[in-house]
Amino acid sequence: MAVDPEEGLITELMIGMMMVFGADIIALVALLWAGGYASTTLFVGVTAVVVAVYAVWIAWRWWQLRTLRADTADRTPLAELKHQYAAGELTESDFERKLDQLVEADERVDDETEPTLEQ
Secondary structure: OOOOOHHHHHHHHHHHHHHHHHHHHHHHHHHHHOOOOOHHHOOOOOOOHHHHHHHEHHHHEEEHHHHHHHHHHHOOOOHHHHHHHHHOOOOOHHHHHHHHHHHHHHHHHHHHHHOOOOO
């Protein structure tokens, strides 16, 4: 499952899954417990498992986002441009235009840092 950093740590999907499945399972066991058909241990155990599953899911997303941010921070501008193009975020013309801008900027930096010989 790809992690989109734009979504943040807790996504709408995660909230929806918690409401549809997690809360419903807990509510069902709570009703069984209130009716005397389930033990307190079962109710507490099911609640703990549901909460643990979502906690692990959140921890996994946190780790993936952290790793993604570290990978992105280590990229050079050219590597980032290539990544955006490969991911389909840029069209070919956008890629070429931005590549030309990078090359021009690099050439300007090289020109500014070249030592001049004075005689």
